[in-house]
Structure formats: C-alpha cells, structure tokens
Amino acid sequence: MATVGRGYRGGRYKGRSAGSRVVLYGLILAVALWLVGPFVWLFVTSVSYQKNLLARPFALIPPEVTMDNYKMILGLIRFHAEGQAAKILPSMLNSVVVAVVVTILNLVIGTTAGYAYARYRFPLKTLSLFALLFTRMLPTVVLVPAYFLMLRALGLSNSLTGLVLAYCSFTLPFTVWIMKAYFETVPAELDKSALVDGCNRLQAYYRVVLPVSGPGLVAGGAFTFMLCWNEFIVAQVLNTKPGTTTLPPVIAGMNGQINIDYSVIAASGFLGALPAVLLVLIFQKYMVQGLTAGSVKG
Amino acid sequence: MSADHARSTIPDRIAAPRLGLGSIRLSEAWFAFALVLPALGGIFVVVLFPLLYSLWLSFTDVNLLRAGGPAIELFGVRVPLFRWIGLQNYARILADPLYWSSLWRTVYFVLAFVVEAVLVGLGMALVLNERFVGRPLMRSCLLIPWSLSRVVVGLLWIGILDFEFGALNGVLHNLGLIDRSIAFFKDGWSALNVLVSVYMWNQAPFASLLFLAGMQSISEDLYSAAEVDGAGYWQRFRYVTLPALRPIMFLVLVLATVNGFLMLDLIYVLTMGGPANDTTTLSWLGFQTTFAFFKFGPGTAILYTLTALCLLLAFIYHRLILARFEPEA
DSSP states (O other), X not given: OXXXXXXXXXXXXXXXXXXXXXXHHHHHHHHHHHHHHHHHHHHHXXXXXHHHHHOSSOOSSOSSOOOHHHXXXXXXXXXXXXXXXXXXXXXXXXXXXXXXXXXXXXXXXXXXHHHHHHHOOOTTHHHHHHHHHHHHTSOHHHHHHHHHHHHHHHTOTXXXXXXXXXXHHHHHHHHHHHHHHHHTTSOHHHHHHHHHTTOOHHHIIIIIIGGGOHHHHHHHHHHHHHHHHHOXXXXXXXXXXXXXXXXXXXXXXXXXXXXXXXXXXXXXXHHHHHHHHHHHHHTHHHXXXXXXXXXXXX | OHHHHHTOOHHHHSOOOOSXXXXXXXXXXXXXXXXXXXXXXXXXXXXXXXHHHHHHHTTEEOOTXXXXXXXXXXXXXXXXXXXXXXXXXXXXHHTOHHHHHHHHHHHHHHHHHHXXXXXXXXXXXXXXXXXXXXXXXXXHHHHHHHHSOHHHHHXXXXXXXXXXXXXXXXXXXHTTSOSSOOOTTTSHHHHHHHHXXXXXXXXXXXXXXHHHHHHHTSOHHHHHHHHHTTOOHHHHIIIIIHHHTHHHHHHHHHHHHHHHHHOOHHHHHHTTTOSTTTTOOHHHHHHHHHHTSOOHHHHHHHHHHHHHHHHHHHHHHIIIIIHHHGGGO
C-alpha cells in the first residue's frame, strides 16, 4: 500500500508493438462483448417482434423496431395477457417504497453504528463485529421460514412492512461494514478539532463528520437500494397476495407463463433493470471505492 | 478484529475534558454503545431471533394449520413453537437419497463456479488493468452484469440460450454450424453447467473489481525491478502480480464459495431444479421442501445444514483473511 498507483501496469512506458496492440484490443472487445452484449440483446429483443426472433436466417439487427412491448406492459395497448402486465407498475411502486425505506433505515442506523466502530472502543466491540461478519455469510433463505411464521403472528403477512424488516437482515450488516471502512478513511483530527471547538460528541458526528461523508453515504445507500431493488426470493415467498409483491417476482411470474411472448417479458425485464443499472453507473466511483474498501479490509 | 481493538487509540486522540479517568472512559464507551445499539438491536430482531427460531423449527413438527399448541408470548405477540420431535427431521432428510445427490451436485456447482469466477474474474482484471483508450468506460461495463437482478440475469440468458428464439442458436444457425437448435436446458448436465456459467457472468465482475483494486496497490517499483531483470509479461504476472494478490485471492475464493452454496434465484428462473432433479442443489431442495411442499420442519433442517457449511466457511474466512490482513491494514 506504499504507493497509490494509477493502475497503469504492464507495458505502460514502452510503446506496444503492433501485434500486441491487436491482441490487447481484441481481448478488450471480447470482454466488452461478454459484459454488455447480453444486456444490449435484452434491449434489442424488447423492441423486436417475437416473430423476428424466431425467423431463420436469424437477424442480430432487428428488421423492425417496435415500442409495442413497452406499450403492452404499461397498459397502453390491450393484449391477451394484460392481467399479468397490469401488475408491473403497482409492483414497481412497491419496489420503490421498500427499497427507499430500507435505504433510509440503513443510512440512519447503519451509518451511526459504523461511525462508532471506526472511532470508539466499547464493551462487546470485537464480539459484535464478529457477529456482523458472520451475518454477512449467512444464507438469507434460512431466515425466511422464521419470517413467514413471525410475520403471520404479527399480522404482517403480505405487507411491505414485513419485507422492509426482512430486507434489513441482509442490508444492515453490509451498511455497518461499508460505513465503518469509510469512516476509517476520515481523519480523526476532524472530530478532535470539533470537540476542541466546543461540540459534544454527538454534534461532532452529525455536524462535522457526517457532512463530509457524502461519498460513503452514497456508496452505502446506493448499494442498499440495489440489493433491495433486485431481491427476489424473499419477496416471492413472503408476499404472495396479488398487489403486495415487488417487481422481480412479477417478472419471474410472467417468465413462467407460456402464453406471453418473450419480447414482452424482455421489455419488463429491461424496464425493471434500468433503475439499478443507472444508479450503479451514476455512483460507480463511490460504490467501487466503498465496496472494495469494505471487502478488502474484511 | 482483535488487532483493530488493540490499535483503537482514537478515544485517546479525541481528548475530552478530563474529570477522572474512570468516568470519562465510561461515558465514552456508553456514547459509542448508544450509537451501535439501534443497529445491533435491529440485527438481533431481524437476524439473530429468526435464526434461532428457524433452528427451533428444524427440531419440530410444524403444522401451519394448527393454531393451538405451545407458543411463547413476546411483547404480546404469540409465536407458535409447535411440537418438539428432536432429530427426526434431520434423520428424515439424511435418509433421503435426494439430499445426498443434491449435496454432491452442490459441491460440483460450487467448485465449477469458483474456478470459473476466479479465472474469468482475474482474466478480465488483467485486461482492464492495461492502458488503453476508453478504459474508464470499460470499467463501467464491469458493473452492468453485477447490478442486475438475478431474475433479469436469468431472463436475458434465456433470450440467448433458448431453443426457439435464443440468439446463440440463431447465430450458430446462420454460421452453418448447426442444423437444429441446441436445447441447453433439456439435458441435466448441460443445464447445470449453464447455471454455473450464467451465475459466473453475474458474479465474476465483482471478483474483477477486487482484483483490480489489489493490482492498483502493487508498487510500480516491483514491476520496474522485474523488467530490469528481464522478466516478460507472464513472468511479471507469475512472480509479481500473483503473489501480491494472494490475500484478495483468498477473499474472492471464500466469497465465491459461499455465494455458490447459496445460489437459488437463478435456479428458480432458469430450471426450477429440473430436468428431473438434475439441477437441484441443497439450497433449492431446502427452499422447495419449505415453500413448495410447506414441510417447514424438514425444509429448515436442510437449510440449516447449509447454514452450518456457511458458518464453517465464515470461520475459515475469519482465520485466513482477517488474520493476514489486519496487521498491515
């Protein structure tokens, strides 16, 4: 960790030979195709007619482009499976509500805890840190039978509140960990001078440290939102009543129906993927820093 | 983490007005404790309690229709406890040949996934660590497979691999390589390996991010020295890059192993455990037993054996990774 490298390695000072340049750009093209190709293809199918996907010879560039698939899932055109399609927008709203509430809860509770772990010594610190690490390795699915019965006992079956509680189980330990790693990079002198200036410890945290912790908060928040937005199994099992579930179970449900064209499902998949992809691409700098710091440092 | 505890000198650096050493230390500790309490309390309620309750369920005869029976009252909520039947659920699942075939299938799945994720992850990191035009853009591309919901990941690979409308079959047909479409999901062995690779497509980019972070912290001097000694690309990789990446390699291995054991959502979208039971892993078997057949007792027992495996891995992770990392962090 002696030098903060720019990351320009291997053959960086000497000019590359033409041959090695061809190999390198060939490899880069292959990696790019592998990473982005499938997602681009999802978009292509979502603006194609199913009949063109079945045609032989096969056309990678669609002969006709249509927005019909999107219009169908948004309820602008009637079609035979519109009952299924009508679930998409309400479930998307549910997804937004759950993801936003869990993200806020995580940022308030998890960030505070992360700060304490980074700065202070207190009883049970080592033990509780170990418990957090252990929680991160835990299969969420083992908790789901318990949630099922507990939420039933609480009268919270098929509720968004139940999902919010369940989602905190796999997001909160992560947030604490990411924020702990982040606050360790914020100089402790900052807190110290705030205390000298007459702040109490709580004020030093939320008036001085928190306002300069934007990158960490963005990393933790965006990651939490992404996890919630993409979660499938828990929502599928806990919220089975129509209208109570989130987007991924609805898309998976459409996928299981043989009478819906793939192109229509692709449109709903692309629409559902877009928020998380955009969020990650917009905040990628902070997310990559936060996640790699959080993981690499354990 | 123990090292973390020892080097936590910050309370000394944040000098609060000293009235007496004891009281200051106490109030500082209590302040910190108050900060972590909501998170720890929350984790207790949403993780630890359900975890213990699931463990309890795996020793009982859960009947979802029976309202009466033993229960505990917690804050006015009646949580049913069901009838204790000892190890019967475990005996039952361990006597089931499907449990064992699923376990071996899971082991194959995990091994294949770990190997693929490490090789592809490392390979992509090596390519993206070179200097070329558009490098930041390529790094953004790395985040796309990783930021997708597994439902969408499954969906888009259906679009590529499907027997009828899959793009891969279309392209192979156009190239004249096949006359009839390949049914990737019809044969169990093929379906299992497709699952491995699709999951790898989703997860390897994160391994690449970790490898890239590791590569960037390698001192340039090491490469210059190796170059002076006449080391070529592969020698620099073998003797400089790879040894420096060792801690991250461990991390990637363990994360991939745990993730492999837990993979569930892609099976749901792509194969539903079939054909026959050829893609039924332990997590899928436990999930189906619990939520498709509503056998909560045996289902949680299966999921708990899986949890025990993960716990073991978490322990290894702690011993191998953190023990190595903290002193230099």
